Amino acid sequence: MAYRHATERQDYSDYARGRVLYGQHGHPAYPVRLASEIWQRCTAVLREEERPGPYVLYDPCCGGAYLLTTLCLLHRPEIAAAIGSDVDAGVLDTARRNLALLSVEGMERRIGEVRALHQAYGKRSHAASVESAQRLRERLLDARGAEIETRAFVADATDPCALKEGLTGLQIDVLIADLPYGRDSQWKRLQEDGSSSCSPQIQMLDALLAVVSPHTVVALSADKAARLAHPAYRRLERFRLGKRQVTLLRSPAH
Numbered sequence: 641m642a643y644r645h646a647t648e649r650q651d652y653s654d655y656a657r658g659r660v661l662y663g664q665h666g667h668p669a670y671p672v673r674l675a676s677e678i679w680q681r682c683t684a685v686l687r688e689e690e691r692p693g694p695y696v697l698y699d700p701c702c703g704g705a706y707l708l709t710t711l712c713l714l715h716r717p718e719i720a721a722a723i724g725s726d727v728d729a730g731v732l733d734t735a736r737r738n739l740a741l742l743s744v745e746g747m748e749r750r751i752g753e754v755r756a757l758h759q760a761y762g763k764r765s766h767a768a769s770v771e772s773a774q775r776l777r778e779r780l781l782d783a784r785g786a787e788i789e790t791r792a793f794v795a796d797a798t799d800p801c802a803l804k805e806g807l808t809g810l811q812i813d814v815l816i817a818d819l820p821y822g823r824d825s826q827w828k829r830l831q832e833d834g835s836s837s838c839s840p841q842i843q844m845l846d847a848l849l850a851v852v853s854p855h856t857v858v859a860l861s862a863d864k865a866a867r868l869a870h871p872a873y874r875r876l877e878r879f880r881l882g883k884r885q886v887t888l889l890r891s892p893a894h
């Protein structure tokens with residue numbers, strides 16, 4: 641896959657998991673450059689249709705909101721709201737702490753935390769965290785406009801009622817999710833639906849019909865073997881990078 645937007649290989653170490661952003665045990669961090677490329681491909685579709693943003697971004701499998709928070713820090717002026725949900729209530733504390741870093745005040749609190757760690761232990765990694773957090777704070781100050789609205793709630797992404805309730809009052813422009821696959825993240829269900837023979841991905845796409853609009857661009861990152869075709873969605877594009885595939889979809893009418 642050739643990068644179309646994030647064409648320059650940059651130093652993304654300020655976004656490294658655990659440095660400033662909080663890590664979620666057992667979840668590897670999503671590649672930052674790829675995340676940025678996905679965001680830019682989604683917003684290019686909207687901009688071509690003269691929808692200039694700022695946009696509402698939603699991740700229905702948000703985990704610790706590392707992906708959401710990274711995207712907002714990188715593309716701050718383009719984002720009006722960052723919303724995450726996950727079936728696992730245990731990860732939402734990390735998600736909320738990460739989303740809190742999207743305000744200058746939140747980032748300043750984090751600078752205080754990592755500075756205290758540096759004073760207590762004198763480690764080089766803590767000094768690097770302070771420097772990264774200060775750079776991220778500058779980015780937030782440069783982009784200062786309206787605050788980003790943030791929300792994190794528990795929902796099984798295959799449950800349309802839970803999604804609808806959590807997203808009350810919001811129209812999603814861009815939905816980006818790194819779907820569960822592999823050893824570190826599995827699909828979980830709040831209630832087993834023994835009647836469905838469809839994969840969880842397809843059940844999630846069914847459920848999302850309750851909350852996406854015809855203009856929402858849906859970008860799903862998954863294992864390259866996953867099947868992400870659904871009759872109610874049109875595929876805009878699909879690309880592969882290593883063990884991942886990314887599919888951009890839209891539900892023109894439902």
Ligand SMILES: C[S@@+](CC[C@H](N)C(=O)[O-])C[C@H]1O[C@@H](n2cnc3c(N)ncnc32)[C@H](O)[C@@H]1O
Pocket residue numbers: 664667670700701702703704705706707708725726727728731795796797798817818819820821825826827828829830
């Ligand atoms: C690959 S991780 C996503 C990591 C996340 N993007 C981040 O930045 O931290 C997949 C997530 O999907 C969640 N998940 C699993 N089954 C789910 C379901 N039925 N509905 C919603 N989330 C689910 C897992 O709890 C896990 O947090």
